[in-house]
Amino acid sequence: MKKKVLIIRFNSIGDLVLTTPVIDALYDNDFEIHYLVKEVFSSILIPNPKVKKVWTLDDNLSAVVKDLKKQNFNFVIDLHNNFRSKKVASALKVKKYTFYKPRIKYWLMTKLGIKSKSEGHIVDRFLKVISPIIKTIEKPKVSFHFSNELNSSDLKKLPEAFVAVVVGTAFKTKTIPVEKLINVIDQIDSKFVLIGGPDDVELGKTIENQVTKPLTNLVGQLSINDSARVIEKSDLVLTGDTGMMHISAAMDKKIVAVFGSTHPVLGYSPYSNDDQNRSAIIQNESLNCRPCTKQGRHSCPKGHFKCMRELSIDKIVQVVQEKLEI
Numbered sequence: 001m002k003k004k005v006l007i008i009r010f011n012s013i014g015d016l017v018l019t020t021p022v023i024d025a026l027y028d029n030d031f032e033i034h035y036l037v038k039e040v041f042s043s044i045l046i047p048n049p050k051v052k053k054v055w056t057l058d059d060n061l062s063a064v065v066k067d068l069k070k071q072n073f074n075f076v077i078d079l080h081n082n083f084r085s086k087k088v089a090s091a092l093k094v095k096k097y098t099f100y101k102p103r104i105k106y107w108l109m110t111k112l113g114i115k116s117k118s119e120g121h122i123v124d125r126f127l128k129v130i131s132p133i134i135k136t137i138e139k140p141k142v143s144f145h146f147s148n149e150l151n152s153s154d155l156k157k158l159p160e161a162f163v164a165v166v167v168g169t170a171f172k173t174k175t176i177p178v179e180k181l182i183n184v185i186d187q188i189d190s191k192f193v194l195i196g197g198p199d200d201v202e203l204g205k206t207i208e209n210q211v212t213k214p215l216t217n218l219v220g221q222l223s224i225n226d227s228a229r230v231i232e233k234s235d236l237v238l239t240g241d242t243g244m245m246h247i248s249a250a251m252d253k254k255i256v257a258v259f260g261s262t263h264p265v266l267g268y269s270p271y272s273n274d275d276q277n278r279s280a281i282i283q284n285e286s287l288n289c290r291p292c293t294k295q296g297r298h299s300c301p302k303g304h305f306k307c308m309r310e311l312s313i314d315k316i317v318q319v320v321q322e323k324l325e326i
Contacts, residue, residue: 002032003074005133006092008085010037010057012170013224013243015122016044017250018271019079021140022126023050026077029134034071036064036088043224047145057084065091075133079126097129106266106294113288122267141273144228144250152226154218162191163320164230164248166239167207167219168200171296173261174241176308178203182210183313184238188320193234194219195227195244236323238316241296245270254323255279258316260308261300263291280319284310 005026009019016037026033027050035045039056046054057064065088076089076096089096108114119125123140131137165185169175185192185207192211194204196219204219218230228247231237237248237255241262248255249270257270259281270279284290284307292301300307 002030004032004034004071005075005077006034006036006055006068006071006073007077007079008036008088009079010082010085011041013041013044014246014268016041017142017144017243017246018122018268019126020048020143020250021123021137022077022079022130023048024141024143025127025130025134025137028138029136034073036068043147044144047147048143049145061087064088068092077130079129097132099126099129109265110292110294115288116265118265119267121269121271123271125267142246142250142271144247146228147225149223149225151229152222154221155226155229157216157218158193158230158233159191159216161235162193162216162233163188163324164234164237165192165194165207166237166242166244167194167196167203169240169242169296171261171293171298173293173297173300173305173307175203175260176238176240176258178206180308180311180313180316181238182207184316184320185211185215186213187313187317188324190235190324191215193217193230195222195230196220236320238320241268249273249279252276252278254326256316256320256323257281258308258311259283260305261291261293261297262295266291266294278323280323282311282316282319283307286310 032052034053035051036055042054042056045051073094076092078085078089078098081099081101102119105116109116192215194217198220201220204217208217231248232251237253239245239257241259245257252273255270287307290307
């Protein structure tokens, strides 16, 4: 009889995609996998055939725990390590394995600017959590599973060859300034498709109205699934540090990732599924105030936003063109 395991990771798009090697390793070692996630992100996990059941978290934590207790799990894998995940794991009264967060180290790095060696990529750190209970781990591969939902008719508007541009992120300090995106698009001889969520609609409109050539603006019109379809069909993805960057990496796409207030040293760079160097990271290496945050901020704490504002448009154009030519 298979042992049952509950993985806990509540959010967000990128983090959930980066847990897929954990799912694969547990599945390959004959575990029945259940997953607890916030309802809004459940569509990332539901299509994964290796997950037996996706449990969703709402405001009623006690009701969820009550249902989970009936499952008689053998283990809990807490990949979130916060108050609520610890509460769930403790309530189930089974052996638990918890993801280590170097909170003091990150605080010193982001608040005091004390530089430190990277803890490694988050994928490898997630896998380390389950190492005591699995026999083998094959070469980790991040994956994204499409749902069976009907594709938006907007996907029929896609040009034959194009660069996908992820115009926004959850935080302003991780978002590529709109004037830079406009300049980059105008200087590159390629077709462009803009994607993003409902909060990015104004950004999309501004870019569409100010570029000097036609493009396809699908910002705010697509689900996560359909946005991923756009990425799948693209020749290259230009993006900030966001969930769509990790979905792009899972599809082995060429990526030009622009980092602002966050930094790859925190472990969230595009993960390579093989030895091919498909992604390029552009960042302001001269600032000692980076990273000032692990997740992103709504404004620059110093007020200058140099991490994005001082990035060279010519450099972004050059890297995009080089990647397109490979």
